[in-house]
Amino acid sequence: MIKNKWGRVPLVLLGFALFNNACAQNPPLTGQAFIAEERLVGNSTVLLNNASYLIPLQKLEDLKIASVHFSNQYTAVFDSLLNKYNKVDLFDGNAYSGNKTLANLTSDLKFYNTIIVQVNDADLSNPDLIDFISSNQKNKNVIVAAFGNGAVLGKLDAVTAPVIWTERVSQVSAMYSAEAIFGGIGISQKLTKNYSSVYKTGMGFITDKTRLQYTVPEEAGINAANLQGIDNIAQEAIREHATPGCVVLVAKDGKVIFNKAYGYHTYDNVIPDKLTDIFDLASMTKVSATTMEVMQLTDQGKLSLEKTLGDYIPLARKSNKNDIQIREVLMHQAGLIPDIKSFEKVKPTDHSTDSSAAYPTKVSDHYYLRKDYYKDIMFPEMLSSPLKTRGQYVYSDVSMLFMQEVVENITAVPINVYVQQHFYNPLGMQTAGFLPLYRFSPDRIVPTENDKEYRMSLLDGYVHDPTAALLGGVAGHAGLFGSANDVAILYQMVLNRGSYGGTQYFKPEVVDLFTSKQSPVSRRGLGFDRWDPIADRHYPSKLASDQAYGHTGFTGTCIWVDPKYNLVYVFLSNRVNPSVASKLLSLNIRPRIQDVVYEAIGKGL
Numbered sequence: 001m002i003k004n005k006w007g008r009v010p011l012v013l014l015g016f017a018l019f020n021n022a023c024a025q026n027p028p029l030t031g032q033a034f035i036a037e038e039r040l041v042g043n044s045t046v047l048l049n050n051a052s053y054l055i056p057l058q059k060l061e062d063l064k065i066a067s068v069h070f071s072n073q074y075t076a077v078f079d080s081l082l083n084k085y086n087k088v089d090l091f092d093g094n095a096y097s098g099n100k101t102l103a104n105l106t107s108d109l110k111f112y113n114t115i116i117v118q119v120n121d122a123d124l125s126n127p128d129l130i131d132f133i134s135s136n137q138k139n140k141n142v143i144v145a146a147f148g149n150g151a152v153l154g155k156l157d158a159v160t161a162p163v164i165w166t167e168r169v170s171q172v173s174a175m176y177s178a179e180a181i182f183g184g185i186g187i188s189q190k191l192t193k194n195y196s197s198v199y200k201t202g203m204g205f206i207t208d209k210t211r212l213q214y215t216v217p218e219e220a221g222i223n224a225a226n227l228q229g230i231d232n233i234a235q236e237a238i239r240e241h242a243t244p245g246c247v248v249l250v251a252k253d254g255k256v257i258f259n260k261a262y263g264y265h266t267y268d269n270v271i272p273d274k275l276t277d278i279f280d281l282a283s284m285t286k287v288s289a290t291t292m293e294v295m296q297l298t299d300q301g302k303l304s305l306e307k308t309l310g311d312y313i314p315l316a317r318k319s320n321k322n323d324i325q326i327r328e329v330l331m332h333q334a335g336l337i338p339d340i341k342s343f344e345k346v347k348p349t350d351h352s353t354d355s356s357a358a359y360p361t362k363v364s365d366h367y368y369l370r371k372d373y374y375k376d377i378m379f380p381e382m383l384s385s386p387l388k389t390r391g392q393y394v395y396s397d398v399s400m401l402f403m404q405e406v407v408e409n410i411t412a413v414p415i416n417v418y419v420q421q422h423f424y425n426p427l428g429m430q431t432a433g434f435l436p437l438y439r440f441s442p443d444r445i446v447p448t449e450n451d452k453e454y455r456m457s458l459l460d461g462y463v464h465d466p467t468a469a470l471l472g473g474v475a476g477h478a479g480l481f482g483s484a485n486d487v488a489i490l491y492q493m494v495l496n497r498g499s500y501g502g503t504q505y506f507k508p509e510v511v512d513l514f515t516s517k518q519s520p521v522s523r524r525g526l527g528f529d530r531w532d533p534i535a536d537r538h539y540p541s542k543l544a545s546d547q548a549y550g551h552t553g554f555t556g557t558c559i560w561v562d563p564k565y566n567l568v569y570v571f572l573s574n575r576v577n578p579s580v581a582s583k584l585l586s587l588n589i590r591p592r593i594q595d596v597v598y599e600a601i602g603k604g605l
Contacts, residue, residue, distance in 0.1 A: 045166040050205035056183030061425035066112040070123040074174035081178035102132040114141040124155040137161040153195040183210035220252040226600035242583035245273035246573035249484040279572040282553030285480035291527030299506035330526040335390030342466035343454040364455040393522035397477040404476030432482035437461035450578040541591040543598035
């Protein structure tokens, strides 16, 4: 790989970067050539045997998926695209020959309820493969992705499982079939002639696009060359030590057209940033977790914006928080203080280097907080805090700590469990969630600050925010981790006004309410930050429309959705490593990258 003075060439466009690794991947085709091939693929791709509507896959949280390949030369592309939508484990069918047979493969797949089998004409010359498909389709979801001429179909007469067949054999057709399985692309073609006694003229099922597609900028009417300015700004950020690395993702018209990773986890240039890296999203938690749950509970009639904290939090009824409306809290106009004291208030007897029944709350490595510290110290401080600015806009982490109390009292479910079960898992968000070290190794998680004052360690997988840390990493205002792709999935759902993958997570009018301007004294929506009408601020960027909504995170992250342009923009970084730095802000890295996107949209093809 060619290296530059910043360490390495950044990853190429996601439409081109088809593999989940740190190395640049040359595109199969670029620009209009990609679109031309994709059009040919689309015109020759037919879905058969889908009477049960298995495709596109739904209820992802219930699926345990395996992908089996044999001699498909584009397996890596196919499997990489599958894994953009949900976790899919990979099996090489060629390993099951000789002493190990396809019966052994069936045995190894016993804990999977969904099996995707890639086949071509040569593969199907093996009668054992047909037996493998036929036996598994009796008690599992089986999907056959078939590539090659019509002879392939003639060998699949015994298959009753859904078959996605395309005549074209290319990287683009591998991408297309994988995306079609999950609804990233809709299928519209039917067979134009008889191919066997089973597969005849006019047969074919139509599907809709229900999830993100991964493609080239030209498919969204953008010249890829006009996005190259993103590289320059990202490299500037790394060169100026605004952040060790970052990941940028752009989705337009429901299509991810740009996704690159730049730099490294830290300035020692050991672990390159990857597309699949997991970042501390910081205050993006406010909208990506807490507000999502509030929206769903509002939609279900379980929460009213007009009710008060006292209505939902019994301990608030004898405090000055009793009559504060939920609406005020979400707009940061309740008069709540910005934050409560954190580590500086912790006494030596409140924490230990070892876990025990008396010190169960893990804050970081070798730092455990005593039992009920939040209930005894932090929550009472929140309840007794003064209200000095009610009716004014004062951004407050305490607001979302109270909202965490509200939603948990309504559902009787911890906020981290609720959002995982009701949003992240069903949406196919593979990395998103709180407490990432319980699910992922530290090398997949981008570290934040080297805390030399309190936690005495590099924070890698532990939340950066000190207040959230003292809550054990789960808080209404911070604590959520995730990848850029996960963030894009969540906010494509919001941009779709609550719908994604065939599921309606909340009604469109609820999305419209929360994301539109609600405050008479600030730019805010309900939970969401919004476009700033004061032109000199250029917030979130100088070219964003007045419909734009989203949120930033202290660690150097942001999500912005612009319905006018059908746009989702994600920027993830760790600008607080090894210590809090301000250059990401002073250099306007996030807004300038966003401006490049708008400028590219304006220039068109």
